[in-house]
Each structure stands twice: as C-alpha cells, then as structure tokens.
Amino acid sequence: MKSSIVLIGMMGAGKSAVGAELGRRLGVPVRDTDTEIQAAAAATIPEIFARDGEAFFRARESEVLARVLRGPPGIVSTGGGAWMRPENRALVAEAGVSVWLDCKLSTLWRRVKQKPTRPLLQTADPRGTLERLLAERAPVYALADITVAVQDSDSVEATATRVLDALRAHRPDILEPA
Numbered sequence: 001m002k003s004s005i006v007l008i009g010m011m012g013a014g015k016s017a018v019g020a021e022l023g024r025r026l027g028v029p030v031r032d033t034d035t036e037i038q039a040a041a042a043a044t045i046p047e048i049f050a051r052d053g054e055a056f057f058r059a060r061e062s063e064v065l066a067r068v069l070r071g072p073p074g075i076v077s078t079g080g081g082a083w084m085r086p087e088n089r090a091l092v093a094e095a096g097v098s099v100w101l102d103c104k105l106s107t108l109w110r111r112v113k114q115k116p117t118r119p120l121l122q123t124a125d126p127r128g129t130l131e132r133l134l135a136e137r138a139p140v141y142a143l144a145d146i147t148v149a150v151q152d153s154d155s156v157e158a159t160a161t162r163v164l165d166a167l168r169a170h171r172p173d174i175l176e177p178a
Contacts, residue, residue: 001028003174004069004096005167006076008083008144010134011118012111013101014159019077021160026175029074033082036064045079046122062088069095080133084140097171099163100144105131107152146170 005022007015016032023030034045037060041048048057061082068076069091076096082088083098092098109127112118123129141147146166150159167174 001073002176004073004076006092006096006098007101008078008098008141009101010108011080012108013103015077015101017156018159019075021156023075031068032077033064034079066091097174098144100141100147101150102147103150105134
C-alpha cells in the first residue's frame with residue numbers, strides 16, 4: 001500500500017472496528033490514535049479529559065496523528081474530533097487518503113448511548129449533545145477525500161467492503177503495492 005487510509009467520523013461510526021477489518025484484509029498495520037494516546041498517557045481518554053481538559057487532549061491527538069502518519073502506510077483510525085483541526089486535515093492530506101464513515105444520528109446514538117467512555121457525552125442531554133456535535137462536524141467531515149455512508153444494519157465486514165470499493169473507484173493508486 002502506497003499511503004495510509006485514515007478513517008474519520010463521529011464516535012460510534014465504527015472507525016476502530018472497520019479499521020481493524022481493513023488492516024486484516026489488506027495485511028497492513030492498523031493504528032488507532034485514541035489507543036495510542038491512552039498508551040502514551042497511561043490513562044483513559046475520560047481520565048485525560050477530566051485531568052487535563054479537552055485542549056490538552058486535542059494537542060496530544062495532533063502529535064500522535066503526526067507520529068503515526070510518519071510511520072509505514074497502513075490504516076489509521078482517528079478520534080471523532082481529530083478531523084476538526086485544520087492542521088490534522090493537512091497532515092492526513094500529505095500522508096494518505098481520508099475516508100469519512102458517515103452515520104445517521106440514530107445509528108450513532110444506538111451505538112454510543114450505553115458507553116460511559118465518551119467524555120463529550122457526559123452532559124445532562126447526551127443525545128442532544130451528540131446531535132449538536134454531528135451537525136457541527138458533518139460539514140467538516142464532508143471535506144474528506146471519500147465518503148462512505150454507513151447503514152444501521154451494516155456489519156463491520158460490509159462496511160469494510162464498501163470502503164474498499166470506494167477506494168478502488170476513487171483512489172485505486174492507494175491500494176497498489178509501495
């Protein structure tokens with residue numbers, strides 16, 4: 001593979017699971033920026049948010065993304081807010097192709113409502129917060145090189161197949177051997 005495939009989208013869109021499946025199919029490394037941040041900080045994302053705040057977390061997220069993208073090409077799953085920073089979009093544009101896993105609010109809510117590991121949803125109205133975040137982020141996510149609509153009934157495998165089909169249609173050069 002010549003360049004990295006960077007998965008972007010909201011929390012609950014399936015970036016980590018689809019990324020793992022893509023890595024397995026393509027035989028390339030998979031890096032999850034949230035996992036990398038947690039390992040470096042020896043703390044969970046909710047702990048980092050509580051201890052250091054969102055601005056600190058976002059700065060570390062950018063550092064980790066830059067480091068991961070300097071490594072060998074592979075699949076990179078990002079946190080939901082990573083794509084919102086212009087410097088991160090520039091890093092991704094230099095190192096690979098961005099793929100937005102575009103999910104409807106109902107699908108996202110079904111997937112995240114029982115997970116206490118989402119610090120941005122620790123509000124009085126978590127569904128309303130998710131809806132607001134999706135409305136704010138969708139126009140920026142739409143800047144991705146490729147958009148793959150994820151249906152509520154899609155399995156991880158089906159979504160991975162759709163991502164590969166989209167890559168073959170729009171950026172087949174990415175999948176060629178380095």
